[in-house]
Amino acid sequence: MxxxxxxxxxxxxxxxxxxxxxxxxxxxxxxxxxxxxxxxxxxxxxxxxxxxxxxxxxxxxxxxxxxxxxxxxxxxxxxxxxxxxxxxxxxxxxxxxxxxxxxxxxxxxxxxxxxxxxxxxxxxxxxxxxxxxxxxxxxxxxxxxxxxxxxxxxxxxxxxxxxxxxxxxxxxxxxxxxxxPRQTPKGEAGAVAIFGELLMAGQNPVVFGDGQQTRDxxxxxxxxxxxxxxxxxxxxxxxxxxxxxxTSILDLLNSLREAGLSLNGDGPPAGTSFTPEFDRGRPGEVRRIAxxxxxxxxxxGWKPATPLEAGLRETLRAMGARSGTAA
Ligand SMILES: NC(=O)c1ccc[n+]([C@@H]2O[C@H](COP(=O)([O-])OP(=O)(O)OC[C@H]3O[C@@H](n4cnc5c(N)ncnc54)[C@H](O)[C@@H]3O)[C@@H](O)[C@H]2O)c1
CATH class of the missing domain: 3.40.50.720 (NAD(P)-binding Rossmann-like Domain)
Incomplete structure (x- = not known):
């Protein structure tokens, strides 16, 4: 083809x-x-x-x-x-x-x-x-x-x-x-890429709104x-x-933190708290969706097969490998 x-x-x-x-x-x-x-x-x-x-x-x-x-x-x-x-x-x-x-x-x-x-x-x-x-x-x-x-x-x-x-x-x-893996954290769209990069750099995430907004x-x-x-x-x-x-943004942050911890030495720097800071919500963003x-x-004949935790681990592992933090 x-x-x-x-x-x-x-x-x-x-x-x-x-x-x-x-x-x-x-x-x-x-x-x-x-x-x-x-x-x-x-x-x-x-x-x-x-x-x-x-x-x-x-x-x-x-x-x-x-x-x-x-x-x-x-x-x-x-x-x-x-x-x-x-x-x-x-x-x-x-x-x-x-x-x-x-x-x-x-x-x-x-x-x-x-x-x-x-x-x-x-x-x-x-x-x-x-x-x-x-x-x-x-x-x-x-x-x-x-x-x-x-x-x-x-x-x-x-x-x-x-x-x-x-x-x-x-x-x-x-x-x-x-x-x-490969999603860029440079735009504003990829929440996992943006938060994942911050986590792997030991920095805190900034959440727009109260973090209770949900995404699929x-x-x-x-x-x-x-x-x-x-x-x-x-x-x-x-x-x-x-x-x-x-999945609410706050739940996503928790899952990311846990996925990062499970990577042990290949995860975020020791002592990373990953405590969210909050900013004003943005126009055009929906409150809930799935x-x-x-x-x-x-x-x-399709069904998603990858649980969020497993997908997040793989994404963080790829970020670590790219920045040379992983073996
Ligand atoms: N990532 C998501 O969560 C998501 C969700 C819903 C829909 N989509 C859609 O999926 C598609 C791919 O998204 P992505 O996340 O890979 O984004 P991306 O920005 O990584 O990929 C878009 C690609 O299109 C190229 N491009 C942009 N404008 C172009 C133009 N005028 N001419 C030629 N090339 C151009 C870019 O260089 C880039 O390589 C997009 O249509 C997006 O709207 C993505």
């Missing part, structure tokens, strides 16, 4: 690229390296991935690449992925996420792509979880509280339109809060399995991919 991964140098995209290569695919990564890192692709480059440094807003380049590669499947992960930036720069968010996605759909259609897998969001698309039954199913009304959630919803609607107009074959995967955390390896399963299926429309469980993945279980 020939596959093209936009955003393949990013956190999720690079894990997906590794898995596709391991399965024998010929993979092209299309990425502008704005938040992605070349180092995420170290093993993929060694395994022969083709990397095109380009922007999804560059229609000419995108069309040329698509025509020359002619992939069977496109995985579209490139995006502006930050809630706060979407609020501060809504036009930028819509341009990258909506216009960029339309460019990619058009280029894919013209190149005869057989399957289009879109990275949507389960964390930001439903809006405030306190007003609905949690975990939310795909049939729940979408009511995003931020421009990022809306731009992802708009992309899903474009995919619906193209399905009706020209039988364009696609699936929109609504990811919960994904965490794991899913480990990267589980998510990657789900993306592969979805790409090989005929499932259309939105599919939630999450644990179905609400998503129901029954559709993925029924139609893709």
């Amino acid at each position: 020939k596959t093209l991964v936009t955003g393949g140098a990013g956190f999720i995209g690079s894990h997906l690229t590794d898995a596709l290569l391991a399965g024998g695919d010929e993979v092209t990564v299309y990425d502008n390296l704005s938040t992605g890192r070349l180092s995420n692709l170290d093993s993929a480059l060694a395994a022969g991935v083709d990397l095109v440094e380009g922007d999804i807003l560059d229609r000419d380049l995108l069309e040329r690449v698509m025509q020359s590669v002619r992939p069977d499947t496109v995985f579209h992960l490139a995006a502006q992925g930050e809630v706060q930036r979407s609020i501060e720069q809504p036009a930028f968010d819509a341009t990258v996420n909506v216009v960029g996605t339309i460019n990619l759909i058009e280029a894919s259609r013209e190149a005869g792509v057989g399957r289009f897998v879109f990275a949507s969001t389960g964390g930001a698309i439903y809006g405030e979880g306190s007003r609905i039954n949690l975990p939310a199913t795909e049939s729940e009304e979408t009511a995003p509280l931020c421009q990022y959630g809306l731009s992802k919803r708009a992309c899903e609607m474009y995919l619906d339109l193209y399905r009706r107009l020209c039988m364009f074959n696609s699936v929109a995967l609504r990811f919960a809060n994904v965490y794991g 955390f899913v480990f990267i390896d589980d998510l990657t399995h789900a993306i592969l399963a979805a790409s090989r299926s005929d499932v259309q429309g939105p599919v939630n991919l999450g644990s179905g469980e609400e 998503i129901d993945s029954s559709r993925a279980t029924k139609e893709l």
